[in-house]
Amino acid sequence: MATVSLKKLTKRYGNIGIVHGIDLDIADREFIALVGPSGCGKSTTLRMIAGLEEISAGSIEIGGRIVNDLPPRSRNISMVFQSYALYPHMTVRENLGFSLKIAGAAKEEMDRRVAEASAILGLDTLLDRRPSQLSGGQRQRVAMGRAIVRDPDVFLFDEPLSNLDAKLRTQMRTEIKKLHAKVQSTVIYVTHDQVEAMTLADRIVIMRDGHIEQVGTPDEVFRRPATRFVAGFIGSPPMNLHEATVDDGQLVFASGEKLPLPAQFKTNVATGDRVVFGLRPDDIYPTGHGISSGGVADVHQIELPITVTEPLGNETLVFVEFNGTDWVSRMLNPRPLRPGEPVFMSLDLSQAHLFAAETGKTLRS
Amino acid sequence: MDENSSARLKRRLLGIVHRIGLFLAMLTICLPGLWIVLSSLRPTVEIMAKPPVWIPQEISFDAYVSMFSGIGKGGIPVIEYFRNSLIISVTSTIIAVAIGMAGGYAFARYRFRGKSSVFLGLMLTRTVPGIALSLPLFFLYVRLGIIDTHFGLILAYVALNVPFTIWLIDGFFRQVPKDLAEAAQIDGCTRWQAFWQVEFPLAGPGIASAAIFAFLTCWNEFALASQLTRSVSAKTLPVGLLDYTAEFTIDWRGMCALAVVMIIPALTLTYIVQKHLVGGLTSGAVKG
Numbered sequence: 001m002a003t004v005s006l007k008k009l010t011k012r013y014g015n016i017g018i019v020h021g022i023d024l025d026i027a028d029r030e031f032i033a034l035v036g037p038s039g040c041g042k043s044t045t046l047r048m049i050a051g052l053e054e055i056s057a058g059s060i061e062i063g064g065r066i067v068n069d070l071p072p073r074s075r076n077i078s079m080v081f082q083s084y085a086l087y088p089h090m091t092v093r094e095n096l097g098f099s100l101k102i103a104g105a106a107k108e109e110m111d112r113r114v115a116e117a118s119a120i121l122g123l124d125t126l127l128d129r130r131p132s133q134l135s136g137g138q139r140q141r142v143a144m145g146r147a148i149v150r151d152p153d154v155f156l157f158d159e160p161l162s163n164l165d166a167k168l169r170t171q172m173r174t175e176i177k178k179l180h181a182k183v184q185s186t187v188i189y190v191t192h193d194q195v196e197a198m199t200l201a202d203r204i205v206i207m208r209d210g211h212i213e214q215v216g217t218p219d220e221v222f223r224r225p226a227t228r229f230v231a232g233f234i235g236s237p238p239m240n241l242h243e244a245t246v247d248d249g250q251l252v253f254a255s256g257e258k259l260p261l262p263a264q265f266k267t268n269v270a271t272g273d274r275v276v277f278g279l280r281p282d283d284i285y286p287t288g289h290g291i292s293s294g295g296v297a298d299v300h301q302i303e304l305p306i307t308v309t310e311p312l313g314n315e316t317l318v319f320v321e322f323n324g325t326d327w328v329s330r331m332l333n334p335r336p337l338r339p340g341e342p343v344f345m346s347l348d349l350s351q352a353h354l355f356a357a358e359t360g361k362t363l364r365s
Numbered sequence: 366m367d368e369n370s371s372a373r374l375k376r377r378l379l380g381i382v383h384r385i386g387l388f389l390a391m392l393t394i395c396l397p398g399l400w401i402v403l404s405s406l407r408p409t410v411e412i413m414a415k416p417p418v419w420i421p422q423e424i425s426f427d428a429y430v431s432m433f434s435g436i437g438k439g440g441i442p443v444i445e446y447f448r449n450s451l452i453i454s455v456t457s458t459i460i461a462v463a464i465g466m467a468g469g470y471a472f473a474r475y476r477f478r479g480k481s482s483v484f485l486g487l488m489l490t491r492t493v494p495g496i497a498l499s500l501p502l503f504f505l506y507v508r509l510g511i512i513d514t515h516f517g518l519i520l521a522y523v524a525l526n527v528p529f530t531i532w533l534i535d536g537f538f539r540q541v542p543k544d545l546a547e548a549a550q551i552d553g554c555t556r557w558q559a560f561w562q563v564e565f566p567l568a569g570p571g572i573a574s575a576a577i578f579a580f581l582t583c584w585n586e587f588a589l590a591s592q593l594t595r596s597v598s599a600k601t602l603p604v605g606l607l608d609y610t611a612e613f614t615i616d617w618r619g620m621c622a623l624a625v626v627m628i629i630p631a632l633t634l635t636y637i638v639q640k641h642l643v644g645g646l647t648s649g650a651v652k653g
Contacts (some may be wrong), residue, residue, distance in 0.1 A: 052547050073553040085544035089566050099552035102562070150552070 001027050002076075002153035002186055004049065004062030010057035011044050011210075013278055018044050020210040021058060022195055024138075026243040031180055031187045033201035041210040043158055045309070046190045047192040063153055069287045078147035079156040082163065084139045085129040092118075092142050093127040099150045116280050117145040120182060121175075130190050144176070148183060157189040161196065175200060194234050198222070206230050228360040231278050238279045238319060240327045243357055253323040262349040263298055268365055274357035283330040283351040286318060291332065298350040305342050318344060384491045398628070405621035411619050428622035441619075443596045444606035444628065449594075451630075453515055453601060454583035457522035464523070465530025466572060470560070472531065473538035483548070484535075487528040489505070495525065499592040504594055513595045521589050526579040537571025538564065574640050585633050602627045 004026040011019040034042040039305040047053040049057055049060055059068050067075050071331050078099075078285045092353035096100075096117055108144050118124050121141045131139055140160060160176075161169045177200055179257035180187055192199055197204045198218045206213045206221060206229075214226040230311070231239045244251040244259075246269045252261045261269070271276060282291060287301060304320040304327075319326040320343070327348035329345060337343065354363040366374075404412050405428055407421045432439035471477075472484055502510070502521060511517035541564050549559035565572075587603040594600045605624055609616040 050547075050551060052550070071555070072547075072550045073555065077551065079548070080549060081544050081545045083542060085542065085548035087545060097563075098549070102553040102558065131637045132489055146548075146552070294369075 004060075004154055004186060004188065006045070006049070006058065006059040007061070009045065009048060009055060009056035009060060011041070011048060011053065014058040015186075018210055019048070022207075022210075022212050024205060024215065026186060026188065029184050029186055030182070031200060031202045032205060033189045033191060033197035034205045034207060035191055035202075036213075038192060038205035039209075040207040042190045042192075042207050044080075045207070046156055046158055046188060049154070049188060050077055050079050052204075054241050076153045077156055078145045078150040078154075079158065080147050080160045082159040084143040084163075085114065086139055086142055086146075091130055092123060092134070092145075094239075095131070095142055096123075096145050096149050097216065098128075098146070098355060109125070113149050113151075117148045119176065120148065136252050139173055140164065140238075141175075144179065148179075148306040153186065155183075155185050155187045157187065157191075159191055160189075160194070161191075164239045169196075176200060182233075195236065198234070204234075205231060208233075213291075218272040224276050224362070224364065225353065226280070226362050228276050228355040231355065232347050234321050235280055236326045237281050239279045239280050239353070242286065242323050242325070244275055244277045246271055246275060251275070251277055255323045258321055259302075260349065261298055262352040264350070265352075265354045265363055268363045269354065275363065276355040276357055276360070278353035278355065279327075279347060279349075279353065281317065281328045281330040283348040284320075284327060285346055286329070286337070287346045289331040289333055289335070290348070294345055298348065300347045301344055302347060303342050304345050306337055306339050308339060309337050318343075329339055373607065373638070375542070394456060401621045403626075405625050407616060409443050409618055412621075414599065428554060428618045429626075431628070434623055441605060441623070443602075443605065443623065445597045446602045446628070449515065449599055450584060450601040450603075450627075453518045453522065454580050457519045457583050458525045458576055458580040460519070461526035461530050462534075462572060462576045464527050465534045465575055465579075466565075468531035469534030469536075470528070470538050470564075471519045472535040474543070478554070478640065484532075487531060490528050495586070496588040499589050502589065509641075511524075513599045516597060517593055518590060522594065525586075526582055529582075530575040530579055531626050532574040534568065534571055537568040537575075540571075541567045561572055577635055579636055580634065581631055584627070603610040 001280055004024075006024040006290065008020055008021040009019060009022060010017070010021045020023075022041075022045065024032075034045060036042050039337075044053060048055050051067065057066055059066055061067065061078070062075055070269060087098065093114055094107060096114045098340060099111045100113060105113075114127075115124075118127060121144060122147055123138075123141055126134060128143070131142065134142065134219075140163075143160070150242075153333045157176075161172050164172060173196060176189075180200075189197070189200060201218060203217055204221050205215045207227050214221055214230045216226075218222070220231055221234050225234060225239075228241060232241055242253060242254045246252075246261060246273055249261050249266070251261055253259075285291075302322075306318060307321050307326055308319040310317040310319075311334060316328045316337070318331045318337060320329060321327075355361060356363055376502070403421055406424045406426070407418075408423070408425075411418050411422065432440055432443050458480040463522045468487075472480065496571065498521075506512040506517050509517075545554075545563050545567070546559045549563045554562060584601075585603060586601075587606075591603045591607070594604055601621065608619050609623070
């Protein structure tokens with residue numbers, strides 16, 4: 001097990017920068033998720049850590065040892081690929097034991113470790129099959145087994161669940177979480193799915209255009225997003241974000257509609273400031289159908305017309321028109337609503353976010 | 366007759382027509398081979414008969430016996446020709462496949478300057494007919510003193526086959542997912558080990574087919590070999606066929622017998638290797 005430290009890590013292809021000098025310290029046994037949209041540099045970062053991609057500048061330390069120029073085999077890492085990358089000409093047993101065979105391990109040692117890994121992942125009955133005879137979920141498990149057998153310092157996962165269907169993905173997510181609890185190793189997990197990142201990781205690194213936008217626990221990135229991008233990226237359905245101008249303790253939107261300036265930002269903005277106002281769907285709900293934030297709520301009531309409703313059983317997503325666009329709100333204990341019907345919405349402004357319109361940075365102190 | 370039974374009848378009739386068509390096609394393909402075998406077993410009179418005699422009246426192995434009877438007794442140095450053919454074909458195939466593997470791998474896996482031009486250049490060499498090269502090669506080889514040698518012919522055949530093996534093997538390496546070699550490197554392999562342990566076995570069928578094609582090209586090649594070899598020590602089997610032509614006569618039976626002797630090793634090799642040519646080995650390597 002080991003710490004991982006990235007210092008000013010940079011990747012360029014010719015003149016095109018992919019990763020722009022990122023810094024990140026990962027603690028021993030920590031589960032870190034790198035998350036971001038396609039092309040944000042998260043996979044490239046992972047591949048640089050693995051040694052599959054040369055670094056253009058900066059340094060990578062694994063367990064306090066600089067590994068910048070070491071080949072992948074000398075970094076004591078293992079990696080689960082998005083495509084699984086199982087060796088098709090080998091059986092599951094051979095796939096699992098391949099790294100030990102290359103390392104020249106004794107037969108008994110090999111059998112023991114393969115048996116251990118297959119027991120953890122429930123692969124015992126599949127050991128003599130070839131990858132082509134396995135289902136997607138089984139292949140995924142073999143890929144993880146192959147990683148476990150190596151007993152590495154760091155596990156790297158490159159979007160391991162994106163080829164699975166929704167149900168299997170949820171199941172494998174739980175298995176990965178259990179696995180981490182069992183093997184207690186440092187994990188770096190790349191995904192574009194924020195739900196995976198939120199559910200699995202101790203800390204989430206949100207990347208965008210080769211930069212790190214925010215590093216924090218799932219709770220931190222959800223409750224205190226550092227930038228407008230993070231606010232919009234984390235959370236499903238996404239946060240409602242709208243530009244407004246501060247005017248004498250009020251937020252004035254483009255349509256002329258107004259909301260009171262949330263109390264927590266009063267000292268941080270001045271009249272004339274251009275800001276982006278953000279409110280999660282959980283914090284805007286038809287009055288009487290939300291979660292009380294417990295006494296400290298700064299609830300503002302406003303009557304808005306409904307455009308669309310999406311019933312999900314235990315809750316309904318209600319789209320209401322505000323500032324000329326749809327705002328999504330989450331209605332608990334739903335009652336039937338008709339489009340066009342005006343309803344009183346409660347906006348819990350104590351949970352609101354404000355970002356500077358120009359820089360996108362949070363205005364929270 | 367209801368719709369279903371007429372549809373069934375139509376399907377059956379189509380099936381029969383299909384089979385007859387396939388049989389005729391196979392017959393057309395196989396007939397020359399069969400004719401050669403038959404001609405090697407019957408007297409010249411029957412071979413030259415007009416209209417052709419389809420069913421042989423008498424069968425004899427005389428042509429095969431006399432082929433091996435030695436010079437002066439109607440024989441030709443078939444053992445020497447066979448040995449020359451084998452040495453030249455096997456050596457040039459091994460070299461062409463080795464170069465083809467290195468080149469094919471490079472084209473499939475690496476980015477480098479002028480890649481497409483080099484590849485196109487290699488393919489363009491295939492457009493030059495071998496016979497057009499024979500005279501320049503003859504003069505060149507005379508100057509270099511490698512005319513009528515195994516080495517000379519091996520060199521020519523390697524040059525002839527390399528563009529083709531590179532092209533074929535490149536295609537097969539492209540089919541092997543890059544992830545596999547990377548996974549092998551993470552599993553502790555060097556680049557070299559990853560190639561031999563993972564990529565080579567998976568591209569194996571492609572490499573085998575490249576080898577067969579290269580071997581058959583060398584084994585059957587006549588135009589260059591007839592110009593670049595003169596003596597028994599270097600002549601290959603196809604050139605040896607000419608030994609059956611005299612100033613005024615051609616021993617068709619003997620020639621056909623030698624042709625059969627030539628075909629047998631090529632056919633055997635193809636038969637042995639064909640089961641390794643089965644593709645689809647990579648299925649299940651990546652996603653599902």
